[in-house]
Amino acid sequence: MNFELILVLATLFTGVVVGIDRLYFRRAREEAQGKEPLLVEYSRSFFPVLLVVLLLRSFVAEPFRIPSGSMMPTLEVGDFILVNKFAYGIRLPVLRTKVVALGEPKRGDVVVFKYPQQPEVDYIKRIIGLPGDRVRYENKQLFINGKPMPLKPLGVYSGDGPQGRMLGAQMFEEDLAGVLHAILQRPEAQGPEGEIVVPAGQYFVMGDNRDNSNDSRYWGFVPEENLVGRAMLIWMHFDGEAVRLDFSRIGMGIH
Secondary structure: OOHHHHHHHHHHHHHHHHHHHHHHHHHHHHHOOOOOOHHHHHHHHHHHHHHHHHHHHHHOEEEEEOOOOOOOOOOOOOEEEEEEOOOOOEEOOOOOOEEEOOOOOOOOOEEEEEOOOOOOOEEEEEEEEOOOOEEEEEOOEEEEOOEEOOEEEEEEOOOOHHHHHHOOOEEEEEEEOOEEEEEEEOOOOOOOOEEEEOOOOEEEEEOOEOOOOOOHHHHOOEEHHHEEEEEEEEEEEEEOOOOEEOHHHOOOEOO
């Protein structure tokens, strides 16, 4: 279900109803002391609310839920996050046309984007390669333009609930050209390796859970126009298996 399209249509419909009523029917109805039609009454009540939600969601911040463990340990299953919608420019809702150019994506940014294979599906990954970069992944070591990204061992990962599926994985701190973040690896796991050059206007992305992530290693690059925004913070965490809130993650920034 395309919530964005539904929100745009609902806002447009209620706005048109209110506008037509004010232009052509309201004065005559008031003079005749007539009752306001139910459709007009509801539209007048809902239009400002829908408009504010549309503006905030389209141009300021949008909430998303993390459904999988591909970004562990940075993001966990059950995290609810806010995404900065103007970090990379302002786009029209639904049409996705950029109308105001602002910042550019940076290496290490955690981004939400439209999955190139299914644009109606949102994915979240970390930007590894910028346009023109030469990216190589070999023996679980990441290289950018021939330079290895340093890894610092952090021990064995431990977690509960949905995160317990990664118990025993090795945790490292990766220095992604100055952006420090944690990643998970399973020494026994196999995956695609090789070197590739990122085309102009596109980005190479990977999940922090390196051996459990469907990312650019498998399906290619993310076009710039597919970017939705940059992940900012966790505003709630709900563990569906234990049916509980984890207040310790609320307010955590995403780096």
